[in-house]
Amino acid sequence: MNRFTRRHLTATAMTVVALTIGTTACSSGDGTTSAKAEDDGSYTIWDPYPQFDKGSDWAKLLDGCGSKAGVKTKRTAFDTSDLTNKALLAAQQANSPDVLILDNPVVSTLAEAGVLSTTDENKVDTSKVDPNLLAAGQAGGKTYGTPIGANTLALYYNKDVLKAAGVDIASVKGWKSLTAALAKVKKAGKKGITFSAIGTEEGSFQFLPWFWGAGAKLTELGSPQAVSALSLWSDWLKKGYAPNSVINNTQTTSWQEFVSGDYAFAENGTWQLAGAEKAGFDYGVLPIPGTDGGNAAAPTGGEFVTVPVQGDTGRYATTRKLVSCLTSTENLYDTDTTLSYVAPTSEVRDKQVATDAELKPWVEAVKAAKGRTSDDLGTKYPKISEQLWKAVQSALSGSKSPKEALTAAQDAVK
Known part of the structure; x- marks a missing residue:
């Protein structure tokens, strides 16, 4: 077993730990952030869902x-932003929780820092999980957890706007046909597509389906x-198919533009489904197309259930029971419905679609999805x-051509 001691923390992790002092958290317990504060024999679980209180279905689960x-x-x-730092600090103090539920891009960070045990060590079963989703929790040929669910990006579309512009959504199969649809929408006096290209991880997240596509x-x-992917976005702005506001748009503000009713398309995620139902117009969902058709790989969002390294490895047997319960077929269905997630296993996804047929395009998008750290x-x-979102900003603002911006980004990474 890879027993954790303070010396296993990398220098980068130690730097992050130093920044954790003074942060706060919401708790359904006694408010402490110590994983073993009372040593009362209980098993500790840390999660990024402060929106769910003691009386919630999640807490009851x-x-x-x-x-x-x-x-x-x-x-x-x-809060998600606090959880990584708190987990690193707890590991430094040999005081990690038994179960740690993390945003999937963070798994590799904590794995590299020596905080997490592998599924070979803790014996958590991941055999039913789709390989493309499981990959987000893998590093160096080892697996460090199992996904509790996934969300991703797709294109919402306004059926009324497309109908008025004479666009048949069935004709949109690749970039050329999508751009032709945007041209028709603009000619009809409406707006084409909105998305988030802000200079943060949100901007990279939204650009990746086109990049991978x-x-x-x-x-x-x-x-x-x-270059072809960034040129697509840049040309849309130049032709007025997408607004200049995308440069500063978050996923929330771009969604607000879409629900105004003037836009034909919006790139956004499963978390907007409830808002779409309240938008006041008929909408549909289309997986983001690849350049020549088919579904582009969109980045996966969602959390992994992980097991931090424990000095007392005898705890893993009970921890495994907890993880197995949380990720069982029955509980995944209820949990993913609550979180607006698509399940990571085909068995639960089939049940989701049988209950709500409108989830079908999201299931297709998740099947094609890819982890950012894969x-x-x-x-x-x-x-x-970081270099990718900087390149997107440079190209969309016109300060550099797409080729110049991405060449500079690659040089900066090297």
Whole structure:
């Protein structure tokens, strides 16, 4: 077993830990952030869902899984931005929780820091999970958890706007046909497409389906395929098919533009489904097309259930029962419905679609999805992503051509 001691923390992790002092968290327990504060024999669970209080179905599920495993559970909920730092600090103090639920891009960071045990060590079963979703929790040939669910991006479309412009959504199969649809929409006096190209991870997140849809790789930012993807977005702005506001749009503000009713398309995620139902117009959902058709790989969002390294490895047997309960077929269905997630297993997804047929395009999008840290990028991804969003900003603002912007991005990564 890879027992954790302070010396296993990398220098980068130690720097992050130093920044955690003074942060706060919401808790359904006693408010402490210590994983073993009372040493009362309970098993601790940390999650990024502070929106769910003690009386929520989520909290009841955790308690129920504890009862089935014959133990009490003590849950603490953090904001996503705080959770990574708190987990690193707890590991430094040999005080990690038993179960840690993390945003999937963070898994490789904590794995590299020596915080997480592998599924070979803790014996958590991942055999039913789709390989493309499981890859987000893998690094160096090892798996460090199992996804609790996934969300991703697709194109919402306004049926009324497309009908008025004479666009048949069935004709939109690739970039050429999508651009032709946007041209018709503009000619009809409406607006084409809105998305988020802000200079943060949100901008990279939204650009990746087009980047990957062109056949580009994150290890080759300056490739002709990458340039074609950025040229697509740049040309849309130049032709007025997308608004200049996308440069500063978050996913929330771009969604607000779409629900105004003037736009034909919006790139956004499963988390907007409830808002779409309230928008006041008929809408549909289309997986983001690749350059020549088919579904582009969109980045996966969602969390992984992980098991931090424990000095007492005897705890893993009970922890495994807790993880198995949380990710069981029955509980995944309820949890993913609550979180607006698509399930990571085909069995649960089939049940979701049988209950709600409108989830079908999202299921197709998730099947094609890809983890941002996949391809064994791990902790290299944040640096690559930063240069990618900077390139997008440069090209869309007109300060550089797409080729110049991406060549500079690749040079900066090297």
